[in-house]
Structure formats: C-alpha cells, structure tokens
Amino acid sequence: MKKFNPATGLEQSAHLSDQFMVNPPITDSATYAFESGEDMTACFHGEKEAFLYSRHWNPTNMELSKALAAMEGTEMAWVTGSGMAAITSTILQLCKSGDHIVSSMTTYGGTFAFMKNWLPDYGIEVDFVDITNLEQVKKAMKPNTKMVYTETMTNPLLQISDVPELKKISEEFGAKLVIDNTFTPLIFSPYKLGADIVVYSMTKFVNGKNDATAGAICASEEFINSLIDVNNGTAMLLGPVLEPLRASSIHKNLFTLPIRMKKHSENAMFLAKKFKEAGLKVNYTGLPDNRGHQEMKRQMNEEFGFGGMISIDLETKERASEFMSCMQQEGIGYLAVSLGYFRTLFSNSGTSTSSEIPEDLQKEMGLSEGLVRYSVGLDFDIEETYLKIEKCLKKMGIL
Numbered sequence: 001m002k003k004f005n006p007a008t009g010l011e012q013s014a015h016l017s018d019q020f021m022v023n024p025p026i027t028d029s030a031t032y033a034f035e036s037g038e039d040m041t042a043c044f045h046g047e048k049e050a051f052l053y054s055r056h057w058n059p060t061n062m063e064l065s066k067a068l069a070a071m072e073g074t075e076m077a078w079v080t081g082s083g084m085a086a087i088t089s090t091i092l093q094l095c096k097s098g099d100h101i102v103s104s105m106t107t108y109g110g111t112f113a114f115m116k117n118w119l120p121d122y123g124i125e126v127d128f129v130d131i132t133n134l135e136q137v138k139k140a141m142k143p144n145t146k147m148v149y150t151e152t153m154t155n156p157l158l159q160i161s162d163v164p165e166l167k168k169i170s171e172e173f174g175a176k177l178v179i180d181n182t183f184t185p186l187i188f189s190p191y192k193l194g195a196d197i198v199v200y201s202m203t204k205f206v207n208g209k210n211d212a213t214a215g216a217i218c219a220s221e222e223f224i225n226s227l228i229d230v231n232n233g234t235a236m237l238l239g240p241v242l243e244p245l246r247a248s249s250i251h252k253n254l255f256t257l258p259i260r261m262k263k264h265s266e267n268a269m270f271l272a273k274k275f276k277e278a279g280l281k282v283n284y285t286g287l288p289d290n291r292g293h294q295e296m297k298r299q300m301n302e303e304f305g306f307g308g309m310i311s312i313d314l315e316t317k318e319r320a321s322e323f324m325s326c327m328q329q330e331g332i333g334y335l336a337v338s339l340g341y342f343r344t345l346f347s348n349s350g351t352s353t354s355s356e357i358p359e360d361l362q363k364e365m366g367l368s369e370g371l372v373r374y375s376v377g378l379d380f381d382i383e384e385t386y387l388k389i390e391k392c393l394k395k396m397g398i399l
C-alpha cells in the first residue's frame with residue numbers, strides 16, 4: 001500500500017488503490033504541484049500532460065467527462081458550470097468576427113438571445129431558419145458559415161432535427177454541426193449520427209435532481225484541447241468550469257440516467273395518449289401522427305422511448321395560467337421552468353423560457369401563447385396523475 005501523504009489529494013486517493021472504490025475520489029484542489037520548474041513550463045507549452053490548475057482540468061471533472069464521452073461516443077468531453085456556459089464557450093471557440101452561423105429558429109430562449117442580441121455586437125452574423133426545412137438551411141449557408149446549430153429535439157416545439165442531412169450540408173460548406181441534446185440524452189446519439197460537437201445542459205435530465213446547474217461539451221480531443229488552450233481557449237479564458245464537488249454528484253446521478261429516461265418516456269407516452277383521447281391539441285413525438293414521429297424513429301435509440309417532453313395548446317396565456325395553478329394545487333408537480341426533474345414540471349413557454357423570442361417571431365414559428373410545456377416526472381402512479389389533471393380540465397370546462 002502506498003504511503004499516505006495528507007498534503008496531496010492525489011496520493012490520498014492512491015492510498016486506496018489496492019481496494020475498489022465504488023465512487024471515484026473527489027479532488028477539490030484548485031492548483032497542483034510540479035516536481036520541477038521545467039515540468040511546469042513543459043505543461044504550459046502543452047508538451048507534458050499534467051493537472052496544472054482546476055480552471056483547466058480537475059481529476060474529478062475528468063472522471064465525469066470520461067463517462068460523458070463514453071455515453072456520447074466522443075473522444076473527450078469537458079464539463080461547465082451551466083448549459084449556457086457550454087453553449088457560449090463552444091460558439092465563441094468556433095466563430096470569430098466576420099463569421100456566420102445558421103441556427104434553428106426554435107432553440108432554448110437563452111441560446112436564441114445570445115445569438116440574436118449578443119453575437120452581432122462582436123461581428124458574428126446569425127441567420128435563423130426552420131431547421132426541419134433542409135432547403136431553407138442550404139439557402140442560408142454562406143462561404144463564411146462556420147457553424148450550423150440546432151437541438152436534436154427543439155425547445156419548445158419538439159421538432160426533430162435530421163442530423164445526418166444537416167451534417168452533409170455543414171460539411172459541404174466546411175462548417176461544424178453543433179447539436180444541443182439536452183432534451184434527449186441517450187435517446188439520440190448526435191455524435192454517432194454525424195454531429196461534430198454535442199452540448200448539454202446537465203441541469204436537466206442528465207443530473208435529474210434539480211440541485212445544480214451544469215453543462216457539458218462532448219467532442220473530439222482536438223476541439224476539447226482547443227477549448228482549454230491557455231492562450232486562446234474559451235474554457236480557459238472565460239472560466240466557465242464546473243465545480244468538482246458538483247461534478248462528483250452529477251457523475252453518480254449519471255448511472256441512473258438510462259432507467260430514468262425509460263420511465264420519463266413511459267409516463268409521457270401515457271399522458272400524451274390520454275390528452276389525445278380527450279381531444280386536446282397535444283404535441284408528443286411518440287404519437288404516430290406527430291409530425292416528428294417518423295424522423296425520430298429513423299434516428300433514435302428505441303429502447304429509451306420518445307422522451308419526457310410533451311406540450312398541449314390551451315390557446316390563451318390566461319387559460320394556460322389558470323390550468324397550471326390548478327395542477328400545482330392538485331399536487332401534480334410544480335409550475336416552474338426547467339426540465340428533467342423527477343417531479344413533473346410545467347410552464348407556459350411563450351411567457352417564460354421562450355420569452356426572449358419576440359412575440360411576432362413566436363407566432364411565425366408556430367409557438368402558441370397558450371402552450372403548456374410538460375417535463376413529465378418519474379411518477380410511480382401515472383394513472384392517478386392523469387386523474388388529477390383531468391379534474392383541472394373539467395374544472396375549467398375544457399372537458
């Protein structure tokens with residue numbers, strides 16, 4: 001057994017190396033010592049691999065990153081303090097002043113706002129398209145297009161992006177295809193389908209506990225190394241790194257992700273069918289007549305189902321608001337933004353997570369003001385949950 005050295009976390013964990021640790025050790029060292037000045041210099045010049053400072057790499061973050069890379073099939077991953085940190089670091093690494101981006105018009109509102117309100121001030125031009133219309137995507141491409149950006153299942157319209165076809169278009173123009181897979185971890189494997197970079201808000205399904213904000217960037221070793229380059233990497237220079245204590249807790253939650261995704265999908269399918277039978281305008285990609293159903297079937301890993309996200313359209317924001325308050329009082333879940341929690345969450349997208357999108361554009365993209373988005377939870381008795389929802393629909397005279 002190695003001698004225990006209380007001065008270094010690394011050796012402390014090595015002390016246990018003749019036993020199996022069921023969880024990787026947590027290393028919360030912000031800095032790391034070198035044997036010699038030469039070693040340190042070599043590390044700064046990228047000639048020696050070592051931990052130098054936690055904004056760059058941390059052993060606990062590396063354990064989580066390895067697990068995420070294995071999940072995605074990428075060479076490497078890097079973990080951030082929020083999903084927006086993953087998205088903005090990726091975009092700013094790929095695009096500089098004078099470059100152009102083609103993005104899905106329906107993305108998470110924060111992503112849309114960053115591209116619409118922020119990037120133009122830095123000389124980066126963005127064209128927003130209907131990502132399901134490949135002709136529109138092609139037409140929007142320019143010689144200076146550096147990135148095509150979309151979500152595998154878009155927020156909140158639940159459109160399905162055709163990843164292999166988008167890859168072909170991107171490649172033709174020498175652009176990178178970046179996919180946000182936040183709504184559908186495991187259900188889609190965008191990297192295997194052709195994406196160059198996959199980003200996550202781990203705040204959602206990946207962590208699943210609503211006790212942390214976090215993000216991830218899964219990509220080639222070359223791209224991840226460019227992010228952490230001490231001279232021009234966005235991860236290194238903007239400092240979006242995830243806290244290692246959090247990385248450790250998220251890593252543990254990752255192990256239950258496969259069974260959680262299956263259960264979210266099973267419960268969402270049950271509710272979607274009930275909503276349809278009740279005659280409501282329901283959007284769930286698992287329903288055979290849904291516009292994204294066939295596209296999803298072509299690309300998905302079927303064993304995980306169609307995911308936990310559903311929306312219903314109650315036409316006005318006032319009706320949506322009354323309905324959501326009733327559901328919260330009935331104990332169905334919470335009137336709260338976010339998704340992927342073990343309890344059901346619901347919100348009115350147009351006035352919350354998509355409120356950054358101007359109203360006229362919301363109408364143009366088909367986002368109804370009465371849209372109620374559900375992130376269906378892991379309810380043990382989903383039939384009972386539906387009976388409570390039905391009670392609210394009846395109370396409001398909808399049924």
Ligand code: PLP
Binds near residue numbers: 151215
């Ligand atoms: N991507 C999607 C699809 C989201 O829904 C969100 C947040 O709602 C984000 C990214 C941003 O993630 P975070 O809140 O962790 O910064």
